[in-house]
Amino acid sequence: xxxxxxxxxxxxxxxxxxxxxxxxxxxxxxxxxxxxxxxxxxxxxxxxxxxxxxxxxxxxxxxxxxxxxxxxxxxxxxxxxxxxxxxxxxxxxxxxxxxxxxxxxxxxxxxxxxxxxxxxxxxxxxxxxxxxxxxxxxxxxxxxxxxxxxxxxxxxxxxx
Numbered sequence: 001x002x003x004x005x006x007x008x009x010x011x012x013x014x015x016x017x018x019x020x021x022x023x024x025x026x027x028x029x030x031x032x033x034x035x036x037x038x039x040x041x042x043x044x045x046x047x048x049x050x051x052x053x054x055x056x057x058x059x060x061x062x063x064x065x066x067x068x069x070x071x072x073x074x075x076x077x078x079x080x081x082x083x084x085x086x087x088x089x090x091x092x093x094x095x096x097x098x099x100x101x102x103x104x105x106x107x108x109x110x111x112x113x114x115x116x117x118x119x120x121x122x123x124x125x126x127x128x129x130x131x132x133x134x135x136x137x138x139x140x141x142x143x144x145x146x147x148x149x150x151x152x153x154x155x156x157x158x159x160x
Contacts, residue, residue, distance in 0.1 A: 049124035096151035102144030
C-alpha cells in the first residue's frame, strides 16, 4: 500500500511539473515570438502551432488537477438543503455520473486520436497531430478514474 501511495504522489508531482513547464514554455515562446516580430520582422514558423497545442494541454492538465480534490466548477445549489448523509450519497452519485461521462469522452476522443494517427498529419516540425491530441483521451481517462474511485470508495485525493 505504501508503494502505491508513493507512486500516486509521484504521478501527481509529474502532472504538476508538466503543467508548470508547459505554462513557462508557452510564455517564453510567446514573448520570443512577439520580440522577433516587432523588432526583427521575423518569427518562429512553428510558434503559432506550439502555442495553440500548449493551450490545449494546459487546459486539460488544469482540468486533471481540478479533479484531484474536486476543485472544479460544480452546480450544487440544492445539495446544501439535504442532511449530511444524503449530501454524501448525492455527491457519490454525481461522481459516478461524472466518471461515466468522462469514460465515454475518453473512448470517443481515443477514436479521434486513432483517426488522426491513420491520417498522418503533422502539427509542427516532425511532431504528428495524434501525439499532440493524445492528451485528450488521457485526461478524460484520468478524470474518470478519479471520479470512479471517489464514487465507489469515497476516496479523497491529495495534492503532493
